Amino acid sequence: MSIAGSIAEIEKKLGGKAKLIAVSKKQPDQKLMEAYKAGFKRFGENYVQELCAKQEVLPKDIEWHMIGHLQSNKVKYIAPFVQMIHSVDSFKLLKEINKQAKKNDRIIDCLLQLFIAEEDSKTGMEKEELLALLDNPALKDFQNIRICGLMGMSTFTDNTSQIEREFNSLKDFFDKIKEQYTDLPLTEISMGMSSDWPLAVKCGSTMVRVGSAIFGARQS
Numbered sequence: 001m002s003i004a005g006s007i008a009e010i011e012k013k014l015g016g017k018a019k020l021i022a023v024s025k026k027q028p029d030q031k032l033m034e035a036y037k038a039g040f041k042r043f044g045e046n047y048v049q050e051l052c053a054k055q056e057v058l059p060k061d062i063e064w065h066m067i068g069h070l071q072s073n074k075v076k077y078i079a080p081f082v083q084m085i086h087s088v089d090s091f092k093l094l095k096e097i098n099k100q101a102k103k104n105d106r107i108i109d110c111l112l113q114l115f116i117a118e119e120d121s122k123t124g125m126e127k128e129e130l131l132a133l134l135d136n137p138a139l140k141d142f143q144n145i146r147i148c149g150l151m152g153m154s155t156f157t158d159n160t161s162q163i164e165r166e167f168n169s170l171k172d173f174f175d176k177i178k179e180q181y182t183d184l185p186l187t188e189i190s191m192g193m194s195s196d197w198p199l200a201v202k203c204g205s206t207m208v209r210v211g212s213a214i215f216g217a218r219q220s
């Protein structure tokens with residue numbers, strides 16, 4: 001199916017219940033333009049250098065989402081334009097995002113990444129660490145970020161009941177912090193990729209990050 005066709009089909013199935021982020025990492029600009037020309041403007045990228053290169057040449061009304069692991073020393077490159085950072089995994093990183101957002105006179109939306117998988121390769125914070133971040137008294141001084149919710153990645157497995165368990169644990173934790181931290185604008189749960197987004201939506205996802213099911217296999 002065409003890129004525009006795949007996007008239309010996924011958005012139809014989402015039925016407005018969750019937003020689609022088209023994950024365009026390691027895909028050529030021309031494929032993003034195909035989606036853009038069909039009216040789609042929300043892309044997710046994993047690598048700072050690639051994200052900046054694409055932002056520079058592609059239309060300026062694209063909404064860019066950073067979904068990959070982000071080092072503090074690279075925040076400055078994306079702070080002028082990034083819409084949302086899904087992969088916040090430390091207080092130090094959040095502090096730097098706030099600092100760079102302030103320099104650019106912007107407010108950057110952030111999601112805190114929770115580790116939910118049963119494997120070592122996936123990143124994110126443990127629950128205790130995430131709660132400690134939310135309890136840090138310095139957080140109230142961060143005027144240039146908004147903590148909008150959580151992001152998580154399930155284990156790479158065919159075992160759907162395990163994936164469902166992991167998605168449910170993210171949703172449960174989200175509900176818990178939403179109840180507890182009422183001063184935060186907690187509305188988003190970013191979970192679900194090409195292989196598991198329908199299940200993620202069933203479990204309460206509000207943002208699915210779908211790459212290969214839209215653009216095909218990535219260039220390595």
Ligand SMILES: *Cc1c(COP(=O)(O)O)cnc(C)c1O
Nearest residue numbers: 023067193194209210211212213
């Ligand atoms: C690559 C990536 C995706 C998309 O993966 P697909 O399986 O191609 O849909 C989603 N989220 C994150 C964090 C990724 O790194």
